[in-house]
Each structure stands twice: as C-alpha cells, then as structure tokens.
Amino acid sequence: MTRQGIRLLVMASLLTTAPAAAVAQDSHARAVVGMSLEAQEAAKVVDAFHAALANGDGAAAAALLAVDALIFESGHAERSRAEYASHHAGADAAYAAAVPSKLTQRSGFAEGSAAWIVSESRATGNYKDKPVDRVTTETMILRKTAEGWRIVHIHWSSRAAT
Structure with a gap:
C-alpha cells in the first residue's frame, strides 16, 4: 500500500468519531440527511x-477503483484494481445482479481529497438455486483525483440475517 493509502486509512479511523449522518432508502429513492x-x-x-x-x-x-485499491472481503485481500478485476469483479457482478440489495443506513465524511463512506445493507433473493438473506456492512475510502472520486479501499463484512 502506498503512503497516501496508509494516510487515508489512518484518517478514516480517526474520523470515525466525527458526527455521522444516516441515509434511509425506500424502493424508489434515497434521502441523504446531514452528509456534506x-x-x-x-x-x-x-x-x-x-x-x-x-x-x-x-x-x-x-x-471506479484507484489503481492501487485494496479490497478486503471474507478474510481475503486484493491489492489492486487489476487484481480485483481479474479475480472477483465478475463474480461480485453476477451475485449483485442476481440478489437485490437494499441500503438500510449510510454515513460519511469528506475533507480535502479524502472521504469515507460506511453503509449497511440487506441482500435477499436466490443465488445458484439457494436462498440468500444477508446483512452487509461496508467501508469505502475514496480519494479525489483529476478524474473525480476513486475508491482506494473497500472492506466488506456480511452475516446471515436474523
């Protein structure tokens, strides 16, 4: 990971104490409340x-990922956009296309060229002939570039819904 990436991770961990705003989502639109x-x-x-x-x-x-993106999922790591694109992007796309996910809560913060967005969602449906009902938490850290915001880090965690 680059020095810039490490700084973003440290900043994100420090900023988690900043006031957060929730996002509610119905089936048609999201209402963003309180995020800058x-x-x-x-x-x-x-x-x-x-x-x-x-x-x-x-x-x-x-x-939408930075070239040096770092993705954590289920105890595994992919250390670049190219690695994610060649390993899990296709499978993640197939899963997301088959199993709708509903955003239940979101907060975030941005300052200068760094931002963090944390989300909670619930995915329900069927995938590979098996029922799916999972709650997911997600942290994304983004860096502002000449091309706009790019994702430099993703951390996904999920569990069976109860």
Whole structure:
C-alpha cells in the first residue's frame, strides 16, 4: 500500500468519531440527511460502483477503483484494481445482479481529497438455486483525483440475517 493509502486509512479511523449522518432508502429513492455535499459526491461513486455490479458490469465497477485499491472481503485481500478485476469483479457482478440489495443506513465524511463512506445493507433473493438473506456492512475510502472520486479501499463484512 502506498503512503497516501496508509494516510487515508489512518484518517478514516480517526474520523470515525466525527458526527455521522444516516441515509434511509425506500424502493424508489434515497434521502441523504446531514452528509456534506463533498461526502454526498463521494457517496455517488459508491452508488455507481454498486449499480455497475447490479447491472452485471464488473469492468465498469472496477473502473471506479484507484489503481492501487485494496479490497478486503471474507478474510481475503486484493491489492489492486487489476487484481480485483481479474479475480472477483465478475463474480461480485453476477451475485449483485442476481440478489437485490437494499441500503438500510449510510454515513460519511469528506475533507480535502479524502472521504469515507460506511453503509449497511440487506441482500435477499436466490443465488445458484439457494436462498440468500444477508446483512452487509461496508467501508469505502475514496480519494479525489483529476478524474473525480476513486475508491482506494473497500472492506466488506456480511452475516446471515436474523
């Protein structure tokens, strides 16, 4: 991980004590409450990433990652956009296209060229002929670049819904 990436991770851990805002989602629209405009812009990239996966387009999702992105999921790590694109982007897109996910809560913060967005969601449906009902927590750290916000870190964790 680059020095910039480490600084973003440290900043995100320090900023988790900052006031957070929740996002509620119904089936038609999201209401963002209390997030700064800068954080809302970063959150749009998170939403675009998920929309690309839900449309089955792993390549479009990967394009929103920084070249040096670090992705943690289920105890595994992918250490670049290229590694994610060649390993899990396709499977993540197939899963997201088959199993709808509903955002239940979101908060975030942005300052300068760094932002963090944390989300909670619930995915229900069927995948590979098996029922799915999972609650997911997600942390994304983003960096503002000349091309706009790019995701530099993702950490996903999920469990069976109770």
